[in-house]
């Protein structure tokens with residue numbers, strides 16, 4: 001044992017740190033137990049799951065995953081979800097970053113007015129406008145189509161993205177923008193060559209938030225989508241419950257598969273959350 | 285290439301603060317204009333208005349004869365070195381310096397050669413691949429400088445561009461900036477707190493105070509003929525000793541505390557207005573370098589008590605005190621640690637002079653080298 005760790009052991013444990021530890025462990029359990037339950041369950045047979053719900057010694061079986069993958073509807077739903085979420089994310093990032101740039105750096109009403117609309121949009125709960133939305137989308141023939149889901153998700157998630165990005169832009173070192181203007185940048189070039197490259201962290205946050213939001217959205221698919229070909233993953237998972245009345249292991253396998261893209265996205269973008277990207281711009 | 289003309293320029297910030305209160309200044313093509321003044325007097329504000337980064341509240345700004353009050357900054361073709369650098373944190377040193385050329389769609393090869401040339405001048409050749417975050421303060425400042433000097437703009441605006449460099453590098457850069465400015469031959473406005481930079485680099489020097497220009501002259505004229513106490517105290521280092529004094533009714537003696545100094549007629553020739561001040565209080569200004577050491581007391585010498593001696597190697601700074609009331613034009617010159625005691629002053633004498641702190645010392649006084657100011661208006665006579 002290294003000297004420091006033996007030293008640590010002798011350290012007095014304060015009541016404060018005990019409380020901290022208890023809270024940490026409880027939080028961890030709240031998160032981990034269902035996770036282990038679902039992931040473990042997805043490798044069990046039904047019988048095994050019912051006998052030892054939390055048991056961890058069993059022969060893992062991939063039959064549940066096979067069942068999910070061979071269910072043609074699931075793959076289709078996965079594909080649909082990817083389409084909807086990817087396009088929504090791209091649309092929100094493009095719209096929100098441009099909007100935030102304008103809202104932050106345009107003077108007078110050109111900045112305030114759009115921002116006001118977006119804040120109002122945030123303030124109204126989505127549920128309150130569901131009926132008008134439904135009617136509107138029916139008139140526009142956007143019901144029962146992936147495009148409809150993309151449009152509604154973009155509209156709902158863009159304001160939050162603008163909120164995040166503007167709060168970042170407001171702290172942006174203005175001198176850097178001014179320097180680029182004097183270096184001959186048009187407004188669009190200021191945005192593209194200076195603002196965007198320096199906004200990787202908040203943009204990554206937006207990407208994760210928006211992707212997660214549209215990936216997990218159940219309400220609008222439930223409302224808008226009727227035909228099985230246009231189902232997204234959350235819908236398909238619900239149907240999974242219907243088809244195999246009590247086949248939880250298969251459902252769990254579906255859930256695990258559904259969360260893999262999120263996981264990958266998160267790991268990939270994690271690296272972008274680098275602190276101190278503004279370092280060195282000014283005197284300090 | 286162009287002239288820059290400011291006519292009655294004013295700036296009132298949105299919070300109501302009047303930072304610039306009516307400035308008239310014409311900078312000729314190729315002229316090097318130095319802007320000096322205490323902190324907060326509006327130097328940066330003036331530069332920002334010329335660059336177009338700040339709206340002009342009142343007045344007319346012309347560049348190359350064209351009124352540009354409402355012309356966008358991109359279209360003014362001005363290179364500016366920001367006081368706080370404002371480097372692009374995500375770009376390397378080379379990219380920072382070459383960015384404006386890239387925006388001009390200059391061929392890559394040409395950009396590269398210009399950037400490496402600028403880097404050479406600035407001693408940044410080794411650092412071209414680093415990001416600003418990896419540089420020292422002085423290196424960052426040189427990158428900021430590099431961004432301006434790769435260009436051949438219509439005008440240079442430089443806001444204390446050498447403030448963060450060590451003494452040796454500063455001397456070197458001073459020469460380089462002058463050389464580049466001459467080669468490019470464009471109107472330049474250069475803000476500095478450094479007396480030497482102000483005196484040596486500028487074709488003319490404009491002294492600012494509280495958003496107004498006090499005086500704008502060739503450096504030597506500014507030094508020799510300051511128009512008021514503020515300029516007199518601000519220009520020159522250490523600054524001019526200013527005392528309240530009295531001119532007697534006959535105009536024969538100036539009373540400085542308990543001492544009386546005979547006024548030679550030549551002084552009245554030089555300062556015609558001084559006659560009108562007979563029998564009144566005035567302010568006299570004596571530059572530290574015009575207090576030569578004297579041996580015997582007579583009616584042309586000034587005796588002072590030595591407080592402290594600073595040996596600078598080449599010369600001595602003698603801090604002394606006399607029993608006259610010292611006047612301070614309300615100025616603030618950074619880096620100047622003026623001993624603020626009543627009657628205190630500084631004389632600059634030869635390094636080999638024998639000076640004993642605590643003992644009286646006799647200085648010769650050449651009154652024709654003195655400056656005389658109205659006590660109330662602070663204007664020079």
Ligand SMILES: Nc1ncnc2c1ncn2[C@@H]1O[C@H](COP(=O)(O)OP(=O)(O)OP(=O)(O)O)[C@@H](O)[C@H]1O
Pocket residue numbers: 297298299301303321322323324325326327328329330367
């Ligand atoms: N955006 C602003 N809003 C309100 N007041 C401002 C603003 N910018 C500057 N000022 C004020 O205007 C005055 C002049 O500022 P400026 O930056 O031009 O001074 P400066 O001469 O460059 O000083 P320094 O030598 O310290 O750089 C200061 O009193 C400052 O407080």
Ligand SMILES: [Mg+2]
Pocket residue numbers: 327328329367443
């Ligand atoms: Mg300034």
